[in-house]
Amino acid sequence: MLAFSAICPAWSQNIVSLSEVNSAYDEQHPVVSPDGALFYTVAFYNGGKDPGDIWRSTRDGDEAYRSPARVAELSTAGLDVIVGFLDERNVLVYHDGQGKQQGIHHYTWDGTSWNYLTQLEMGSFRNQSAHFSGRLAPSKDLMILSIASYGSYGNEDIYVSFLREGHTWTTPQNLGPSINTYQQEMTPYLSADKQWLFFSTNGHGSTRGIDIYYAQRLDESWENWSQPQPLSHVNTSGAELAYLPLDGEVDLAFYTSTQNSEGYGDIQMVKAELPAEVNIAEAAADPVPDAPEAITGSNTVEAPIIPVPVEENPEPEVTIKEVIRPEVAPGSNQPSAEPTNTATDSVQESLNNQALEGEKPKAAFPLQVLDIHSLEPIAYSLSVKNTQGRETTVQAKAGEEIDLPQGGFPAIEWVITSPGYLPSRIKAPSADKQREPILMTPASKGVSMVLEDILFKRGTAELAEENSLSLVHSLAGFLRENPGVRILLEGHTDNLGNAQLNKDLSLQRASTIRRLLVDQGIAFERMRIAGWGGTKPIASNQTEEGRIKNRRVEMVIQ
8 A cells, every 4th residue: 555654754834755766847637557666757857859758766765755667668659658457467558559550458467568469449439639638447448538520619628538349449428518618627636436527627617727627427328427626725826737645545645746747747746635525535446565576776667566467278260150130220230238248158168178179269150141122041241350450351142151251259349231221230249149240231221321431520510430431331331342333411400609600611511521532533423412410319318328319421322
């Protein structure tokens, strides 16, 4: 446990700046590892060019913290931020796209260094800001993030992303207008009981710049919060950010302040009671163990040596052939619920038995692709994109049983196409619904399809992220396979703001899709466009979730 007396024996007015940790540069976003070390981001130290690398400082006996060292394995040429530790040897790090693709990445400790594993699959994650902050919740099953993305109210907003089965994460969900304003909401921390949010903002009536606020979650929606209140005992005329109550020490916290550092952040510690209504002690996480001894005199970070289990007889790579389909709403070819990514016990048992017998494992399940009206099998093409980014395509006759290509599962998505039918996309397919058929809708006149994965930057006709362009490519493939099909692209918005501006924006978004399809070789005259603004909602405009659904482009067969 980070005992108050061991960390900081001498305090002045209950606040102290960590002299060994802070420098003339910008220290931000402290995170405490399970071994008690302090990880944080240092910006502009390299000739003022690097927007932020990861550094680490350890505790040492009666001293507060040792001189820090840069963690080279976790740092790139861009902005790097520790999001949180899954356990003693697994950490999540955000990279802004310079050196590694923008997103949150998983690293593991092998006893001597940090090794890269993979980028997290987070749906339509996209950060359009040079700033990023966020932390893994103590429960490890959600992340609370500050980004500028589609649906943002102004600059950076606070979002939440949830862990799914299969180790994928949901597309970040905006916490709504109770928390987010047209200004900046940054450096969030969610208490262990998931009830109290601490964050920094220059909105909510703050008159001195960026201050730390807190708010209570009022229901299960993640959009209903109490009125944010300033955390008065830490706020100053400077900018205060990254409030982090320490595990097991409810009234002891890290945060950063620019009050005494000429505009750059310094990491501070504060000893003060929280407001009476704030109670985050009931579901506190496990206390942090004592910090290990560190080796000094090195330009790399040292960490405790933790043995890594080694399998004597690792199982061979498994290729699974299975059908996955969530429940289909009547008259729609879109999933009505998110599928999971967990194999059934019977499938796993079959694979294990084949592996023990020395065979190349595979599961022989028929992939049923049927006409949604007649329920008769149809010929189809299946494109599989797996978690390593590989994409392969196989062709099948009506009713034919096929084997998925090597490495085809686990998959990010399946795309099933057939001449004369609307394409069907299945995200994160799973094995537990392998026997359910995939129902294809004929591309007949008047049939429409919401292009759900095509997302735009808020208030613009510019695509928000790369997944949107991927769907445009799939749509172009559908039109090439069906040269006689003509389509109408209808743009829609929510009902907030000026009605005429919304109508213009919706038309511009439909025009953007048509332009991209023309770039893919589709004839201009096959595509008409229309803009309806907010006049044709498909969900309530009273919630952010409903407004997101209403901001859409639909394809209608002509």
